Amino acid sequence: MQKIDKYELIAMMILFLIGTSPLYELGVGAKQDAWLVVIVAMLAGLLLLLVYLFIQKGNEDRNLFEILNQQLGRILGTIVTIAYIFYFSYESMRNTREFGDIINISFLPKTPLSLLMLIMILLSAYAISKGTEVFFRVVEFLLPFTILGYFLIFLMFIVSKNIHLERLQPVLEHGIMPVIREAIPKVISFPFGEVVVFLAFWKHLNNKKNLSKLSIYSYLFVGILLLTFNLLNLTILSPQILSITTLPMLRSVRLIEIADFLERLDPVIILLIYIGIFVKMTAFYLGAVIGLSYLVKMSHKKLTVIVGAFIYTISFAAPNFIYHTWIGFTRNLMYDFPVFQIWIPLALAAVVLMKKLFSRKGKQTGGS
Amino acid sequence: MLRRLGIMILMLSVALLTSGCWDSQELNTLSIISATSIDRSNGKWEISFQVVIPQSIATQTGGGSAGSQSPTTIFSTKGRSIAEAMQNASLETSRKLFFAHNSVLILSEDVARKEGVGEILDFFLRPFESRETMSVLLTKGKASNLLEVLIPLEKISGNAIQRIIDQSQKNLSQAQNMRLIDFARMVASLDESAMAPELEVSGDLTKQSSLDALKSTRNDAVIKLGELGVFRKDKLVGWIDQKDSRSVAWLSDRVSSMMVVIPCTAKGQENQLLSYRVLKSSTKLEPKVIHGKSVIHAKISATGVIDESGCNLDLKNPGVVRDLERTISKQIGGDVMETWSHLQEMNVDLAGFMNAIHRKDPSTWRKLMKTKRPIEEISLRVQVKINIEHTNMITKPYSSLLKDQKF
Numbered sequence: 001m002q003k004i005d006k007y008e009l010i011a012m013m014i015l016f017l018i019g020t021s022p023l024y025e026l027g028v029g030a031k032q033d034a035w036l037v038v039i040v041a042m043l044a045g046l047l048l049l050l051v052y053l054f055i056q057k058g059n060e061d062r063n064l065f066e067i068l069n070q071q072l073g074r075i076l077g078t079i080v081t082i083a084y085i086f087y088f089s090y091e092s093m094r095n096t097r098e099f100g101d102i103i104n105i106s107f108l109p110k111t112p113l114s115l116l117m118l119i120m121i122l123l124s125a126y127a128i129s130k131g132t133e134v135f136f137r138v139v140e141f142l143l144p145f146t147i148l149g150y151f152l153i154f155l156m157f158i159v160s161k162n163i164h165l166e167r168l169q170p171v172l173e174h175g176i177m178p179v180i181r182e183a184i185p186k187v188i189s190f191p192f193g194e195v196v197v198f199l200a201f202w203k204h205l206n207n208k209k210n211l212s213k214l215s216i217y218s219y220l221f222v223g224i225l226l227l228t229f230n231l232l233n234l235t236i237l238s239p240q241i242l243s244i245t246t247l248p249m250l251r252s253v254r255l256i257e258i259a260d261f262l263e264r265l266d267p268v269i270i271l272l273i274y275i276g277i278f279v280k281m282t283a284f285y286l287g288a289v290i291g292l293s294y295l296v297k298m299s300h301k302k303l304t305v306i307v308g309a310f311i312y313t314i315s316f317a318a319p320n321f322i323y324h325t326w327i328g329f330t331r332n333l334m335y336d337f338p339v340f341q342i343w344i345p346l347a348l349a350a351v352v353l354m355k356k357l358f359s360r361k362g363k364q365t366g367g368s
Numbered sequence: 369m370l371r372r373l374g375i376m377i378l379m380l381s382v383a384l385l386t387s388g389c390w391d392s393q394e395l396n397t398l399s400i401i402s403a404t405s406i407d408r409s410n411g412k413w414e415i416s417f418q419v420v421i422p423q424s425i426a427t428q429t430g431g432g433s434a435g436s437q438s439p440t441t442i443f444s445t446k447g448r449s450i451a452e453a454m455q456n457a458s459l460e461t462s463r464k465l466f467f468a469h470n471s472v473l474i475l476s477e478d479v480a481r482k483e484g485v486g487e488i489l490d491f492f493l494r495p496f497e498s499r500e501t502m503s504v505l506l507t508k509g510k511a512s513n514l515l516e517v518l519i520p521l522e523k524i525s526g527n528a529i530q531r532i533i534d535q536s537q538k539n540l541s542q543a544q545n546m547r548l549i550d551f552a553r554m555v556a557s558l559d560e561s562a563m564a565p566e567l568e569v570s571g572d573l574t575k576q577s578s579l580d581a582l583k584s585t586r587n588d589a590v591i592k593l594g595e596l597g598v599f600r601k602d603k604l605v606g607w608i609d610q611k612d613s614r615s616v617a618w619l620s621d622r623v624s625s626m627m628v629v630i631p632c633t634a635k636g637q638e639n640q641l642l643s644y645r646v647l648k649s650s651t652k653l654e655p656k657v658i659h660g661k662s663v664i665h666a667k668i669s670a671t672g673v674i675d676e677s678g679c680n681l682d683l684k685n686p687g688v689v690r691d692l693e694r695t696i697s698k699q700i701g702g703d704v705m706e707t708w709s710h711l712q713e714m715n716v717d718l719a720g721f722m723n724a725i726h727r728k729d730p731s732t733w734r735k736l737m738k739t740k741r742p743i744e745e746i747s748l749r750v751q752v753k754i755n756i757e758h759t760n761m762i763t764k765p766y767s768s769l770l771k772d773q774k775f
Binding site: 105106107108109110111112166169170173237238240241251254255257263264 | 390391468496499500501547549552553556557726727728730
């Protein structure tokens, strides 16, 4: 049995949720109110997190797939498990493809996409083949650098006088509805709802007493970090420029010019983003491997190779980056991901709740 | 054994594959662009690059000067689109054009007036290499001419031009350094008109583009900042002069340092002037609605010092200084109001008044946007508060020594 301790869990939750999110302007459809979208989505996502935690609390020593099979029965459980394996693989592939294309756009335009993605998958596969525990420890090691990096960039934004807070006004120009429409389900599904994958890892925590507290604190920490960077992009680039920019954060960072020598910091942000992407794609990849290992009796290494090959293959599914982002932002986030992040967990939680009530009732009647 | 061999092969192939050979760029295969200009001729884009010649800007140690070769060279190419024109440069350059160090973009008036800057902005915001911090400039003549002028003290004139704008922004607050990203934002903004400083050559251009020009102490031609080009949407609609540019700087809170020259008010001293240098200033725009009309309340406050006094005034006396402050305020206020009427005539919003209204009072803004010429619906009230902090190293004017000589 693999064990993870609380610092590893905190690091994992933070880096996982950071992922690629700072690079994009979440909720840009609400123009200057995008930051409000983040707050709304963060709070709504917090409710989801509580649902996930409730499911985990009711099934202390089981992971998502064990819970599914135990609560939903053999047949339905297997079907949903398979669906989750595909969902996790798909999420992992989305991150892989995204970063490959980002590198193509920015630094290495001529390097074949297939190679960039292969290197990333190999790295992730290596981390996973060493087991859950090792992967979590790697993430713990990466956390300080990442936080320091983001903090330094934040400081440099302030020092370089690029921030124009007045660009946030007028607040709520068209009322609250556009904000809510942007937040739900789009920004919940990316990045906040993705926490659902932790249902596959939580059972490894060695001291489950603190589970809820740790998860919620890490979640809120990331929420504030994402909010900060969302605000930075808004105030630095203005909503109009943001609405046509492919990678807003990369653009903002390029505006930093301090004392004629600290400038062109885009490699730094790409590095930070890569750390986030690595953690996120590997976590989903690992989720898929754990799921498959529940269905098929095979060695961990073999499963890692199989799932990795699958992710690598489907990462060529989109003919181009344009299609990839289009399907991601207009289809997946609206219709597909909520199924796995909201509807199934809600149903599962309902089942857990019902069983709990019934069993308590049964006990009570039995006792009296 | 076989396993070890396998690992060796794997390591070698990884080392080969991850070295990034696809995108390797050697320094000696690049021509580094320091400035770009865009003109229009015969329905085609004409784009010119100022390319740095590395050998001639390298500092040489141990004697011998690098002065025999011009520090930069210029390529001009044409094409139906800007990108095509740039591609066509490959027909005549021996090296790949490298854009990342381009610091200046100069547009000719012709392009900005007729074609608009939309396509140009798209081209420069799109590629990863091009920097959004480059300065946008306008010129009335042919833009590529400006790239030819050699600037004393500086080797690469593209960088020098950017430094000229920076300097003038810091010391004069007249021309603002317009970064590409800010320019793009202002052009796209509903509530703001974009502007860009004009660069002009005064003097004999042909002489100053030869390296011999740097051999004499007096230059045949200099590059200097002139007026301010004003845009409506993405098209240039007119120019405002330097006096108006200064008032615009007052209104849009961009004054960092400025010299205000006022005539002395005392009798018989009409031709004598006093110079007041602004050290710090701030402007607050407060939009209000008074009797159904939009009013912008501009509160300007500035702190500065006396730099020169031709008048015989008792600058030790706080009462006199207070009078001076009032005169300076009146002068600035008057200038600003005059500029505002010019801006209303041109129907442009350089000071961001619509922005201020939009941010504070969206409903009034919406009403204004429905009118045909919203700028004319706004009236301006200026309130200037000037503070003279000190008079530098002497108190009373030197001329007082000459007048009140007593035995």
